[in-house]
Amino acid sequence: MLYLWMLLLLLPALLFLLFAVRLRKQLISAQDSTIRAIDIHREQLAQLEQQYQQGQLNEADYHALKQEQQRALLADSALSVAPQNNKAVQQSRRLGYGWWLGLSLLVCSAAFVAYQQLGSASAVKVQQQFAELANADEFDAEAVYRAISDYQALLQTQPENLEGWFQLANLQKDLQLYQPALASFQHLLNQIRRVEHNVLDEASLLSSIGEMHFFLAQRPEALAAFEQSLQLAQTNTALGLAGRVSYELGQYEQSIDYWLQLKNANPEADMSLIDGFIETSIAALAAQGIDYQLSEQTRLQLKLLLPEAWQGLTPQAALFVYARVPGERQPIAVKRLAVTAQQMSILLSDNDSMTGAQMGDFSELEVLARISLSGSASPSAGDWQAEPVLVAPQNQPAVLQLTIRQP
Numbered sequence: 001m002l003y004l005w006m007l008l009l010l011l012p013a014l015l016f017l018l019f020a021v022r023l024r025k026q027l028i029s030a031q032d033s034t035i036r037a038i039d040i041h042r043e044q045l046a047q048l049e050q051q052y053q054q055g056q057l058n059e060a061d062y063h064a065l066k067q068e069q070q071r072a073l074l075a076d077s078a079l080s081v082a083p084q085n086n087k088a089v090q091q092s093r094r095l096g097y098g099w100w101l102g103l104s105l106l107v108c109s110a111a112f113v114a115y116q117q118l119g120s121a122s123a124v125k126v127q128q129q130f131a132e133l134a135n136a137d138e139f140d141a142e143a144v145y146r147a148i149s150d151y152q153a154l155l156q157t158q159p160e161n162l163e164g165w166f167q168l169a170n171l172q173k174d175l176q177l178y179q180p181a182l183a184s185f186q187h188l189l190n191q192i193r194r195v196e197h198n199v200l201d202e203a204s205l206l207s208s209i210g211e212m213h214f215f216l217a218q219r220p221e222a223l224a225a226f227e228q229s230l231q232l233a234q235t236n237t238a239l240g241l242a243g244r245v246s247y248e249l250g251q252y253e254q255s256i257d258y259w260l261q262l263k264n265a266n267p268e269a270d271m272s273l274i275d276g277f278i279e280t281s282i283a284a285l286a287a288q289g290i291d292y293q294l295s296e297q298t299r300l301q302l303k304l305l306l307p308e309a310w311q312g313l314t315p316q317a318a319l320f321v322y323a324r325v326p327g328e329r330q331p332i333a334v335k336r337l338a339v340t341a342q343q344m345s346i347l348l349s350d351n352d353s354m355t356g357a358q359m360g361d362f363s364e365l366e367v368l369a370r371i372s373l374s375g376s377a378s379p380s381a382g383d384w385q386a387e388p389v390l391v392a393p394q395n396q397p398a399v400l401q402l403t404i405r406q407p
Helices: 002-053 059-085 087-118 121-135 141-156 162-174 178-192 199-215 219-232 236-248 252-265 272-287 308-312
Strands: 299-305 318-324 331-337 343-349 365-372 384-386 389-391 400-405
Touching: 121 141, 141 162, 162 178, 162 199, 178 199, 199 219, 199 236, 219 236, 219 331, 236 252, 236 272, 252 272, 252 343, 299 318, 299 365, 318 343, 331 343, 365 400, 389 400
Parallel strands: 299 400
Antiparallel strands: 299 343, 318 331, 318 365, 365 384, 365 389, 384 400
16 A cells, blocks of 8 residues: 555655656747747848949848848747746746646545545445444345455455454354354464563454364364463453363363362352362363362362563563472472463462372372563572462462462
8 A cells, every 4th residue: 555655645746746847848949940040130131231342232122131031030039038927827827737746645635535535446335334234124134244255355355354364253153154253363373472462462353263173173273272272361251261172172181170270269249150070071081980089189279369560561470380399499389371460360270280190199298389570480580479378288278379470
């Protein structure tokens, strides 16, 4: 579009220059012709004078021819002086050029304003389509799908229009066009990963991608997307559907863990439905000969308090929560999360084990929380940390509170 406007702005100037050059050539040519004619007349007068002096012309012929040449000389001399003295003519010419140039600039300006107000022809068409749909008395499915198709074609020429792609993806999702919606959400994810972005936006897009895979009955792909989303931030949608997909894939213990995290993240909500899901998973394990008891897994419910400056953290910052044996560096269980609020509730369980060891196998553990400004798992200067808290896994409090402080 930039090149088009450059061309539109340069074209009037170029045409004006060509017109001026051509006009100048014409004026110079006319002036040269007049000057040559004057010179000829003067030469002929000089020849008449010479012929008269030599006696080749009598006095009557000499005066008659001399007067004729003088009249012609005066006429051509007047032509040579007229362009300089006729100010009215010059002014009218300058006014004509000014009007021509002004009109060209006016047309370009009007075109620019029109584009700013209405957009390109395809954009105007899409706007009109959605306006007509909004004012329609009845739902026209064919018109809706046609408008969305045209909108998608328009956005293909605007890959960096994130707001437009987000609107399109949600329209496709609401109309149950899951495959196109999946492609639109994936496009958004690819675009935001190319620039600095909020990690919550990435988590939300990954969760939406997981939903589209879920509705398309693509269970492994759905679970992979939900797991990526939960690594960045815990949301109810991702936790709930990750639990359901895990159940459908036969990963019953994993489904229980996701649903327990969902319960712990919403302590005041009615979770009777989730309790039913957990019981269903326990029954499925029993059918496999596994006597699963909720009390068998060690789960540490943590409440983290962050300083008010948390809102100034960059998207690269990451929260690490881990439990380790006192005096050792290697964690038994660890979880990496995005910083999403000043107060965060986190469930650290045996499913977060790095080595396969169970936290309940140890009589005492040290629980730590750290915010890495760079997102690195290795501690570094400038990290925000909480004082380590010792806990007995078999006799831990209902909620373990840690306060993270800036250095």
